[in-house]
Amino acid sequence: MAAPRAVLLLSGKRKSGKDFVAEELRGRLGPDVCTVLRLSGPLKEQYAKEHGLDFQRLLDASAYKETFRQDMIRWGEEKRRADPGFFCRAAVEGAAQPVWVVSDTRRLSDVEWFRDVYGDVVQTVRVVATEETRKRRNWVFVAGVDDAESECGLDQGVTFDWVITNDGDELSLDQQLETLLQALRSCL
Numbered sequence: 001m002a003a004p005r006a007v008l009l010l011s012g013k014r015k016s017g018k019d020f021v022a023e024e025l026r027g028r029l030g031p032d033v034c035t036v037l038r039l040s041g042p043l044k045e046q047y048a049k050e051h052g053l054d055f056q057r058l059l060d061a062s063a064y065k066e067t068f069r070q071d072m073i074r075w076g077e078e079k080r081r082a083d084p085g086f087f088c089r090a091a092v093e094g095a096a097q098p099v100w101v102v103s104d105t106r107r108l109s110d111v112e113w114f115r116d117v118y119g120d121v122v123q124t125v126r127v128v129a130t131e132e133t134r135k136r137r138n139w140v141f142v143a144g145v146d147d148a149e150s151e152c153g154l155d156q157g158v159t160f161d162w163v164i165t166n167d168g169d170e171l172s173l174d175q176q177l178e179t180l181l182q183a184l185r186s187c188l
Contacts, residue, residue, distance in 0.1 A: 005098040006187045007118050008162075009105040011154045012127035014146065015139035017166035021127050022103035024177055025184075033188070034099040039110060042090030043076045050075075069142075073150045084109040085117075098188055107153040121187070125180070126160040133167045 008025070010018045019036075026034045041059070047068070048055035057064040058072075079086050088110060091102065105111060105124075114122045129137075145151060164176050 002096060002098070004095070004100045004118060004121055006184050007100045007102065007114055007122045008125050008184075009102050009111055009114055009122060010125045010127055011105045011158075011160075012166075013129070013134065013139075013151060015134040015137040016127045016129040017137075018103050018127045021125075021164055021166060021173075021177070022101045024173075025099075025101050025181070028177065028181055029099055029184070031097075033097055034101060035095050035097040037091045037095060037100055037102045038104050039087045039091050039102060039106070040104050042087050043079075044072065046079075046090075047072050047075055070144050073145070073148055077149070080107070080109060085113045088113045088117075099184060105154065106150050108157050111154070111158055123161040124158055125162040125164060126154075126158075127164050127166050129166050136168075 010022055012018045022036045026036050044058040045055050047053070048058055051068075053068065054064070058068065059065075076087070092100070102110075102114070105114075111122075111124060131139075162180055164173070164180070166173055
């Protein structure tokens with residue numbers, strides 16, 4: 001496995017558009033250059049195995065996933081306490097492209113693991129959207145989820161290399177992504 005030339009750690013609140021931004025970056029760089037990695041994928045897969053659940057249904061934005069979200073968060077925290085790099089190592093397994101976009105970085109321990117392992121190629125990207133925009137995307141505050149570490153773990157303690165505002169203004173988003181892409185292309 002070749003070492004990545006750039007690792008972008010995307011974070012942001014639920015319904016800020018992290019996955020959308022990640023897919024835009026992959027689409028513009030091309031799948032041969034850029035891969036999107038998800039820390040929640042290995043977490044959900046292992047949780048589904050241990051609890052006899054439907055892994056595919058835990059991946060989508062369904063009520064099924066929401067039914068298990070809080071317990072999955074609790075279970076994931078236990079795994080991380082035992083081994084902070086557990087889900088990070090699983091997520092990067094087999095990634096070969098020069099640019100990695102981690103679309104769901106949620107905790108300081110995730111950022112620290114990637115910085116420890118990949119050093120200066122790691123850049124942090126915060127995707128932000130107003131509460132009004134998030135509500136238009138069907139976000140509703142859920143106690144125990146939106147005020148938990150999985151949503152608030154990077155609200156402080158990280159100086160972001162990039163902040164992408166994703167409030168539905170396509171031109172503004174395009175300009176922000178192009179600036180980020182220019183910087184990425186200089187690494188390749």
